[in-house]
Amino acid sequence: MEKTVDKKRLQPVRVDNLIPGMSLGTDVFAANGTFLLAKGTVINESSINLLESNYVFSVYIDEKPHVHSEREKEMLTRSERIRLSPEFAEFRRNFEATVESIEEQLNDIVFKNVETLDTEELVKKPLDLLTGYSTADIFDMLHNLRRYDDTTYVHSVNVSLISGIIARWCGLDEEDVQTAILAGVLHDIGKMKIPDSIIKKPGKLTKEEFKIVKNHTVEGYRILQRCKNADDNMKYAALMHHERCDGMGYPMGLKASQINTFAKIVAIADVYDAMTSARCYRGPICPFTVIDIMIQEGLAKYDTLFIMNFLQHMGETYLNNNVRLSDGETGEIVFIDGNLPSKPIIKMDDGTILPLRESPLKIEAIL
Numbered sequence: 001m002e003k004t005v006d007k008k009r010l011q012p013v014r015v016d017n018l019i020p021g022m023s024l025g026t027d028v029f030a031a032n033g034t035f036l037l038a039k040g041t042v043i044n045e046s047s048i049n050l051l052e053s054n055y056v057f058s059v060y061i062d063e064k065p066h067v068h069s070e071r072e073k074e075m076l077t078r079s080e081r082i083r084l085s086p087e088f089a090e091f092r093r094n095f096e097a098t099v100e101s102i103e104e105q106l107n108d109i110v111f112k113n114v115e116t117l118d119t120e121e122l123v124k125k126p127l128d129l130l131t132g133y134s135t136a137d138i139f140d141m142l143h144n145l146r147r148y149d150d151t152t153y154v155h156s157v158n159v160s161l162i163s164g165i166i167a168r169w170c171g172l173d174e175e176d177v178q179t180a181i182l183a184g185v186l187h188d189i190g191k192m193k194i195p196d197s198i199i200k201k202p203g204k205l206t207k208e209e210f211k212i213v214k215n216h217t218v219e220g221y222r223i224l225q226r227c228k229n230a231d232d233n234m235k236y237a238a239l240m241h242h243e244r245c246d247g248m249g250y251p252m253g254l255k256a257s258q259i260n261t262f263a264k265i266v267a268i269a270d271v272y273d274a275m276t277s278a279r280c281y282r283g284p285i286c287p288f289t290v291i292d293i294m295i296q297e298g299l300a301k302y303d304t305l306f307i308m309n310f311l312q313h314m315g316e317t318y319l320n321n322n323v324r325l326s327d328g329e330t331g332e333i334v335f336i337d338g339n340l341p342s343k344p345i346i347k348m349d350d351g352t353i354l355p356l357r358e359s360p361l362k363i364e365a366i367l
């Protein structure tokens with residue numbers, strides 16, 4: 001970073017908080033002195049990647065907002081346009097307020113030994129988010145919020161939103177939708193008792209540490225058991241969301257018919273969110289790769305009705321997104337077949353139409 005900086009006009013911004021369209025206020029160098037980006041560069045996805053891969057943690061941004069010419073606007077990907085939109089800024093504010101409120105409430109339950117759950121308050125903010133935006137918008141926005149610190153609280157809010165959406169997609173009534181949201185909010189409450197040194201450990205967990213992590217299910221059940229008004233669905237969602245219909249899950253290795261319905265919904269939301277989030281040992285996995293993985297293992301591991309509905313609707317939410325294919329070429333998703341959600345039809349940047357079902361290529365990233 002440049003040594004002399006006019007602090008009046010420039011402000012330091014963490015790289016994980018950069019938004020495409022911001023303009024660099026200084027030249028940026030890597031720690032070894034290699035020149036990376038010039039002053040005045042307009043931030044886009046690839047400049048963020050360059051900064052991250054060179055371990056640059058913050059840069060100076062020119063406070064004067066960059067005015068996009070019509071040509072520049074045309075060049076932006078759909079994702080970049082979303083991140084620059086006032087709707088995204090508003091969603092981010094609402095989302096952050098929701099995470100903060102959930103964090104406070106979960107901490108009260110776990111560490112202040114609250115005996116009565118305020119279920120209305122727990123469900124209120126996630127439900128407001130679900131009601132205020134279309135499903136496609138929520139997935140778009142969540143996808144574009146991925147750079148933010150992924151705490152257990154962020155994950156809990158994501159899982160509550162996705163669980164509520166799955167419940168709606170499957171035609172459950174509004175009371176069950178709210179139960180799904182609550183089950184999502186509370187599913188990992190047992191993780192709050194696990195030390196950060198294990199939760200955030202970048203390397204492989206030891207056998208003993210893995211046992212402690214798996215026990216968050218039982219721990220969550222115990223915490224909710226202490227609350228007089230926690231209904232069975234919430235307790236079982238915490239206890240059983242890592243169970244799998246083929247009996248290969250934990251902590252008890254239950255079979256499909258023994259697993260609570262809301263635990264089955266949360267299981268799908270949980271896996272989808274965990275895979276599409278960045279982890280300290282890997283970047284986020286592209287949603288289409290996640291859909292592919294879930295199709296391969298889906299019918300055996302997850303409830304058939306829930307997973308089929310999820311996969312069909314999920315693909316559709318990414319219609320009109322710009323994507324990069326496995327050969328490096330880019331295009332836009334123009335049609336999605338509900339039966340083959342990971343292989344949509346792509347309009348390539350050169351105007352040709354490519355049905356992925358007839359091609360060995362895969363979607364590698366949403367841009």
Ligand SMILES: [Fe+2]
Pocket residue numbers: 187188216241242
């Ligand atoms: Fe979990």
Ligand SMILES: [Fe+2]
Pocket residue numbers: 155159187188270
């Ligand atoms: Fe989870």
